[in-house]
Amino acid sequence: MDRDVVVTGTGMVTPLGMTADKTWEAVCTGTTAADLITRFDPDGAAVRSQIACEIDGSPADETANDWIDGRMMGRYAQFAITAAAEAIADAGFDPSGPSWTPCRVGTSVASTFGGLSEIEAATGQRPSPRFLITALANLAAGHVSMCFDAKGPNRSPATACAAGAHAIADAVDDIRAGRADIVIAGGTEAPITPIGVGGFDAMRALSTRNDAPEQASRPFDADRDGFVLAEGCGILILEEHNHADERGATPYAAITGSGLTADAHHPTRPAKGGQGLRRCLERALKDATLDSDAVDHVNAHATSTPTGDAREAEALQSVFDTVPPVTSVKGALGHALSGAGAIESAIIATAIAERTIPPTANYENPDPACDLPVVTEACNAPIDAAVTTSAGFGGTNATLVFEQA
Structure with a gap:
């Protein structure tokens, strides 16, 4: 039996906004997020590229998200929890409601760097008992499953810049194969740290347009000179089409x-x-x-x-x-x-x-x-x-x- 897959909810935490609506509106107006790095001292880190697309503050400070626990969750995982909560609500779900069957809900949230800032902070000292659960890359998916009672398939691809799309492709396969009816799928990253920026900078992969950071990221433009590192998260609620129809949901699109x-x-x-x-x-x-x-x-x-x-x-x-x-x-x-x-x-x-x-x-x-x-x-x-x-x-x-x- 065919099991078509549709997108019924979206959530985003990006340098242009803490919600999907704010991000979409800013992208459509041509707003750019790049600016000089503030999360650490780039001069002290001796990096040529001093530009990044940062998210102001943390979700724990900027949102009223009761699920976020800064002691247990790295920055990258906090992004994922915030975006997942938005996407779930956007899809019209209540994780304690009758249409949310935990064993039929999967989680597929990618991250490659994981808790890079938490790893750097722990370097050279005895780690705290909570260190690994704030740092391991799969804990974004893990925390999302725990917060929203998703007991179906759970994974976290770490395939670098393709990982978010891989996580969504895997989630589509879960629904097509009948392993889940709903999957919380996406990717998250928080790499703006001395090692994160420094590694790409050493490879000469980053733009060095430090005098005009807002113009630094120039896809396909003849004057492009490298990418601008960013942090952020996107989450989709993927759902089997008949399941969405039965509860009267209006999909954004189908993934075919x-x-x-x-x-x-x-x-x-x-x-x-x-x-x-x-x-x-x-x-x-x-x-x-x-x-x-x-x-x-x-x-x-x-x-x-x-x-x-x-x-x-x-x-x-x-x-x-x-x-x-x-x-x-x-x-x-x-x-x-x-x-x-x-x-x-x-x-x-x-x-x-x-x-x-x-x-x-x-x-x-x-x-x-x-x-x-x-x-x-x-x-x-x-x-x-x-x-x-x-x-x-x-x-x-x-x-x-x-x-x-």
């Missing part, structure tokens, strides 16, 4: 296909011609039984790195005879690593529901190596089908296909 591939090429450099991502796109479209010319919009991974954006452009050009309108919201939000694909999935589901394609911030100078129809102003458009792409270190790729529900 996914593709996962490996470049098998290099730890950091994408394969020539974007071959791994091309195959990933093709697999996702095949899974969705959708022709490429039926896609109305692409939410691109495009992190604002010279090579990565060019390789992705090549992949898109090889899959689509005519590439549909392309957006990378990383111009506004920066790159939240394991959180990125999940945040972008929440945005693309909202774009379908709102019939609005969001813009790519800071795209000003077209690059011949990225010859794509990049969207620069939010525009109203019917979106029957859209894809979102993700790629991570190690050559790991993910593509998700979203359609009208």
Whole structure:
């Protein structure tokens, strides 16, 4: 029996807002979140790039979320709890209500760095008894399951920048296979620490546009010089379509296909011609039984790195005879690593529901190596089908296909 999967709730904690609505509105107006780092002293850390997309304060301070316990939860997990609570409420669920059957509710929340700030704080001293439960990367998924009584499948992919999309793809499979009726799915990351920034800075992966941080993240732009590290979380409530219908829920969109591939090429450099991502796109479209010319919009991974954006452009050009309108919201939000694909999935589901394609911030100078129809102003458009792409270190790729529900 077919078990179609729909998105019935979204939650976001991002540098542009502590809620999905605030994030969506800011992205659509072209607001950018990048600024000089305040979470630590970048001069003292001796980093060239002193820019990041930070979230002001902590969810424990900024929200009235009764589930958050700062003693037990790392910053990354607090993001996940906050976004999950919003998504669950947005979907119209009460975890103590009759439509919430705990053993049929799964959790799939990615994180790669996990409690990096908690790890750094514990370095050189005897760890507290709570250290591991604030630091281990899978504890975001663990705390979400405990807070919201989700006793079904539980996982936490750590596949770097593709992890959020991988977590959602896995959750879709759980529902299709009948292992769950509902899954709390997404990704979270809090990497803005001396080691987090310092590691990427040493690789020369980050923008050094310190004199104009708001212009630093420039996906597909000819003047891009690296990505801007971000923190944040996106959570989707995925639900079996008939289950949603029975309780009268109105879905944002359906997830009809996914593709996962490996470049098998290099730890950091994408394969020539974007071959791994091309195959990933093709697999996702095949899974969705959708022709490429039926896609109305692409939410691109495009992190604002010279090579990565060019390789992705090549992949898109090889899959689509005519590439549909392309957006990378990383111009506004920066790159939240394991959180990125999940945040972008929440945005693309909202774009379908709102019939609005969001813009790519800071795209000003077209690059011949990225010859794509990049969207620069939010525009109203019917979106029957859209894809979102993700790629991570190690050559790991993910593509998700979203359609009208």
